[in-house]
Amino acid sequence: AQTVTQSQPEMSVQEAETVTLSCTYDTSESDYYLFWYKQPPSRQMILVIRQEAYKQQNATENRFSVNFQKAAKSFSLKISDSQLGDAAMYFCAYRSGGGAGGTSYGKLTFGQGTILTVHP
Amino acid sequence: ETGVTQTPRHLVMGMTNKKSLKCEQHLGHNAMYWYKQSAKKPLELMFVYNFKEQTENNSVPSRFSPECPNSSHLFLHLHTLQPEDSALYLCASSQDLGGGADTQYFGPGTRLTVL
Numbered sequence: 001a002q003t004v005t006q007s008q009p010e011m012s013v014q015e016a017e018t019v020t021l022s023c024t025y026d027t028s029e030s031d032y033y034l035f036w037y038k039q040p041p042s043r044q045m046i047l048v049i050r051q052e053a054y055k056q057q058n059a060t061e062n063r064f065s066v067n068f069q070k071a072a073k074s075f076s077l078k079i080s081d082s083q084l085g086d087a088a089m090y091f092c093a094y095r096s097g098g099g100a101g102g103t104s105y106g107k108l109t110f111g112q113g114t115i116l117t118v119h120p
Numbered sequence: 121e122t123g124v125t126q127t128p129r130h131l132v133m134g135m136t137n138k139k140s141l142k143c144e145q146h147l148g149h150n151a152m153y154w155y156k157q158s159a160k161k162p163l164e165l166m167f168v169y170n171f172k173e174q175t176e177n178n179s180v181p182s183r184f185s186p187e188c189p190n191s192s193h194l195f196l197h198l199h200t201l202q203p204e205d206s207a208l209y210l211c212a213s214s215q216d217l218g219g220g221a222d223t224q225y226f227g228p229g230t231r232l233t234v235l
Contacts (some may be wrong), residue, residue: 043231044228045212046226047224050223091162110162112161113162
């Protein structure tokens with residue numbers, strides 16, 4: 001079974017600074033997808049960024065980028081120019097690609113989450 | 121907004137009550153999910169429905185009973201719950217279960233407290 005580990009229960013950053021959230025995962029599959037979700041205090045979970053395992057290029061979405069190290073099974077999220085609105089719980093998640101040896105349904109496996117505080 | 125709504129947003133119930141949680145998605149998706157989010161624990165997948173058919177029951181106790189009358193609506197019927205069932209219950213939807221990078225869109229959740 002796949003597992004996702006976020007080793008940082010809490011992180012903090014100054015506004016306009018950069019912060020990196022860590023995520024590691026364990027899988028025997030070669031085809032999979034990784035996601036970072038954000039859950040603000042309002043509780044609506046929204047997708048921040050996703051990465052296809054077969055792509056070597058790290059995904060980027062505006063101020064959000066990932067450092068995907070497939071061999072090390074590491075998937076960290078970097079937030080540049082942090083803003084007060086970035087304060088939230090961040091979840092790393094894994095999804096099988098549905099290929100040989102993988103599951104064929106949309107099960108997401110989540111990490112424990114990291115609470116990010118942004119200081120003005 | 122993600123197009124997934126949940127009602128009620130907050131619910132307090134006794135252990136002998138029967139209540140239902142409702143989820144509705146306006147995204148034209150075919151797959152819907154129930155997750156449980158407890159304090160200091162990862163989100164736990166409870167049920168998966170695809171085209172109204174249940175495809176996953178993640179060893180959920182029978183006091184939780186899901187219902188999916190159509191691809192747009194998903195219910196979670198609750199009866200004789202325990203205090204440890206208090207949690208945030210999240211609904212999500214996705215286009216289908218075809219694998220790949222299909223994104224799940226989440227509702228705001230129902231905060232359930234069992235007394």
